[in-house]
Amino acid sequence: MIGRTDVEEAARRIEGRIRRTPLVEAAPGLWFKLEYLQHAGSFKTRGMMNRILAAQERGELPAAGIVVASGGNAGLAAAYAARELGIPVEVFVPVTAPPVKVAKLGKLGARVVQVGNEYAEAYEAARSVENALFCHAYDDPDMVAGNGTIGLEISGESDRVLVAVGGGGLLAGVIAALKGRAEIVAVEPENSRAFHEALKNEGPTDVTVGGVAADSLGARRAGDIAFELATGAGIATTLVTDEEIVEARRRLWDEYRIVVEHGTAAAYAAYRPEGNRQTVVLLCGANTNPADLG
Structure with missing residues (x-):
């Protein structure tokens, strides 16, 4: 615990x-x-930064970077942290995600994929990505x-x-x-x-x-x-x-x-x-x- x-x-x-x-x-x-x-x-920037840095310390961060599913904020945190740490990031968000969040993801340099109407659907799509480190938005x-x-x-x-x-x-x-x-x-x-x-x-x-x-x-x-x-x-x-x-x-x-x-x-x-x-x-x-x- x-x-x-x-x-x-x-x-x-x-x-x-x-x-x-x-x-x-x-x-x-x-x-x-x-x-x-x-x-x-x-x-979420606090948690995402710790997740990535801890993975780096353990030698668990692949060259492909990270992938995350998000209603918006976890994706923004991941995009910011990845940009600051110089690693690639792919963010899956539902099509219902607020445009203000989607636009900001792009500005932060993330590759954005919109799929499904709920976070759960974006989550399933993100989990199917191979080679990148999956960063759970909250249960990690x-x-x-x-x-x-x-x-x-x-x-x-x-x-x-x-x-x-x-x-x-x-x-x-x-x-x-x-x-x-x-x-x-x-x-x-x-x-x-x-x-x-x-x-x-x-x-x-x-x-x-x-x-x-x-x-x-x-x-x-x-x-x-x-x-x-x-x-x-x-x-x-x-x-x-x-x-x-x-x-x-x-x-x-x-x-x-x-x-x-x-x-x-x-x-x-x-x-x-x-x-x-x-x-x-x-x-x-x-x-x-x-x-x-x-």
């Missing part, structure tokens, strides 16, 4: 290659971790450990951390870093609830996905690592509606001039003040079209 030692090792490995993003007090008792300011616009120990470095940057500053969940790669990393140090709240959209169903069924199972946050939180199946760590830590899930997500995203813009994805806003949608408790909301991605914020 992945623990804090693995996260600390990842932090040493990726130091100088990722941004230590700001942690700011938005209101009394409410803090925002501004991870949307990370390279390539999301937390090195990815999880890299993602968990966010937790090290807020350790000791919070009583409670709100984390948006798709496949669970960020949640797993935060648990590995902060288990026993803060309450961790997993937040999912009602229409994309793979982690919730995994807990209910005592193991990851396939679910249907949809809703406004499906491009970033639309994993059809929760990761085994996230499920194992969450059940070991007694983590439950909180569900939010599409309407709550849209409103939270709008409030982040209206009140703080913060522009994030719907998936990112899901974490804020679950925020409720709790006395004197200090709550950190992880604002994990900003690869979105702000035109509808008006």
Whole structure:
């Protein structure tokens, strides 16, 4: 099982290659971790950089480079990391991926393949590629450990951390870093609830996905690592509606001039003040079209 030692090792490995993003007090008792300011616009750059560097250390990185399936953000992280490290990258995304993400993938130098309507279909296509190193978007120990470095940057500053969940790669990393140090709240959209169903069924199972946050939180199946760590830590899930997500995203813009994805806003949608408790909301991605914020 992945623990804090693995996260600390990842932090040493990726130091100088990722941004230590700001942690700011938005209101009394409410803090925002501004991870949307990370390279390539999301937390996934931490995990992807660690995945590639760890593979290099082990002699597992082929000349053909890496391949990844993504709803958008994992692909952007892979493209950025591959460009910085000078290796080839191929990214499979569904045809429903937001154009803003697809365009940015091209700018970062990735070869982009669009296939299927959901992440799961892009995943199956990516897995069929030979010779390249497949980098799972969320269910990989090195990815999880890299993602968990966010937790090290807020350790000791919070009583409670709100984390948006798709496949669970960020949640797993935060648990590995902060288990026993803060309450961790997993937040999912009602229409994309793979982690919730995994807990209910005592193991990851396939679910249907949809809703406004499906491009970033639309994993059809929760990761085994996230499920194992969450059940070991007694983590439950909180569900939010599409309407709550849209409103939270709008409030982040209206009140703080913060522009994030719907998936990112899901974490804020679950925020409720709790006395004197200090709550950190992880604002994990900003690869979105702000035109509808008006």
